[in-house]
Amino acid sequence: MITFNLWRKVKQKLRRSKRPIWQLASGLLVSAALLSAAFHTEGRIDAAPIHGDEAEAPAQTQPPEDGSRSVIATLSDMRAKITVKIRRVYICGSESETIGVLSSSETIRMMKQHPEWTALLDEQGAVVMEQRIDDLSESCKRSAYFGIDKLGRLSLFDGEPKKEKVMRTFFQLDVNYMESSLPKDRIDELVKGIRVTDKDAFNSVLSSFGDYAVERTEKVMKRTF
Known part of the structure; x- marks a missing residue:
């Protein structure tokens, strides 16, 4: 240990010394100071020195700008x-x-x-x-229809579905389940096109046929079996 070795050297030096007592006292004071410094140094000997670059706080990551x-x-x-x-x-x-x-x-x-x-x-x-x-939009209010496209998906058309001008597609319909659950005139209405003129009518049709979306019917069947 650093402190033990240093103290032993001090005692050996005192035994050999023939200097006046005041010089010995000065030497003791210096030695005590060295011991104190050694003690404090030893207490933090395992701590790695912090260099300028390491002492800097880590950069804060800014959120990406929208x-x-x-x-x-x-x-x-x-x-x-x-x-x-x-x-x-x-x-x-x-x-x-x-x-x-x-x-x-x-x-x-x-x-x-x-x-x-x-x-x-x-x-x-x-x-x-x-x-x-x-x-x-005003143009949708004038000409929007819900219907079924060629792939059996619920879609919004610009004009009657027979014109095939799809503006937006929502989800795949389980046609077999729909035919076994809904009256035929309701299905025929969708095939010909259901006219929507405002947001309430839009949401109503979307909600009523949402029960026949393939993903939803598959979840129902999994819970049943």
Whole structure:
């Protein structure tokens, strides 16, 4: 041990020494100081030294920026005018229009006034602001029909299903189960097309035929058996 060896050397030195007592006292004081330093050093001998790089706090990981923040950061470095568009996305249908050519500061101000919107830069470098609306678009209100596509999926059509203009597909229908559970006129109605003109009618049809989705009927059969 460091302290034991040092103390033994001090005692040997005292036995051989013929110096005056005041010199011995000074030597003892110095030795005591050395012992104290050795004791404290030994207490932390296992601790690895901390270098400058290691002493720095670990860098905090920042959450990834969403699209709108990225667009704002890009616009902050620009001074030129930029084309701004808005796209309204409905539960059925979408509409787009060009707002105009604005400065970067005007565009950022608009985005901050509508934090619920998301934004992105399209291939032409225009800013496209996207607004989600929980309703049917005007065009859907005029021509939307629920029906069955060629693959047996519940789909939303622009016009009667026979025109085959699918706007949106929802889920695969268990046709056999549906035919054994529903009246024939209800199935015929779906085949010809069920007209929807508002959100309530849209949700009602989606909910009523949701019971015949393949995934749901498979879960019911697994619970039964």
